[in-house]
Amino acid sequence: MRLSYPSNIKVIQVPCSGRVDILHLLKAIEDGADGVYIAGCLEGECHFLTGNLKARRRVNYVKKVLSELGIEPERVEMYNLSAGEGPRFVEIAKEMTERIQALGPSPVNLKRAA
């Protein structure tokens, strides 16, 4: 397919989205990522049954933590798509990049740069 997606996205592979922990998402924000999203399998299609559902709950928890800290919760997101949906992967990557660009740099980075 050779589709290209925005180069600002750094892909971290995990065996299942259920492997992604609250702390992984928080650490990414803490270390300066402007946004983080999980691309998990379609709901109901998890090979391990509930990995992607757990991932979604963790994303929601992190959104809550960020809101409490006055940081836009939209910086963290959960997406579901199948492994065969290359074009959808690109679409999501672009969508998330646009969203983060609209939000601007993470407030964690803003103060650091100042």
Add this chain to the structure above:
Amino acid sequence: MIVADRKPLTEILEMIDDCDNVLIIGCKGCVTVCNVGGAKEVGILASALKIARKKEGRTLEVGERTIERQCDPEYIELVKNEVGSYDAVISMACGVGPQFLSNAYPDQRFFPAVNTTFFGGAVQHGIWEERCAGCGQCIIHYFDGMCPIARCSKSLLNGPCGGSAGGKCEISKEVDCIWDLIVRKKMENGRLEDLLSVRPPKSWDTARDGGPRRSVREELVQ
């Protein structure tokens, strides 16, 4: 177990506002089981506090430590070389933890990161309910294994009251009327007669009404 909820992050941030470095101490007891103050939650709180500080353009160094229990002096002693190196210490244990720590290290400040709520258990993953009020004189055997002190909103010993409707308590649709459950179980088991027996009024001397409580086990005191 003792069940607790984490305090809002803003409240914790306010407590440590004048600190540049803090130590967060978790507890591997009850608060680990109810996912509030174990090693994992210590990590999450540390990261959240650091994010909040970076957002303000300030730095915060956070030490993380989780000990076996914060309600035993022998484990409290294990952190003696660490507590002094920080501006303040945050305890993620129940209300007992920060008090034991404060008592052992009088020169340091200890902040509670959780609100201790009740004695209870997990009715399903992620949901805990109160089951015991620690009244000091257990009477659940009279009520087929259900405690009306902890589970009736009015702690009635001769319920149900007029607020019971459709098996639920008038305070919330999510709260079962424990007296409805007690009477039903007694009827199902053919023991409804038990509720007719007359018992003297419950003595509340052993509950909080009698002041702070103390338990002494002669065979263990050294």
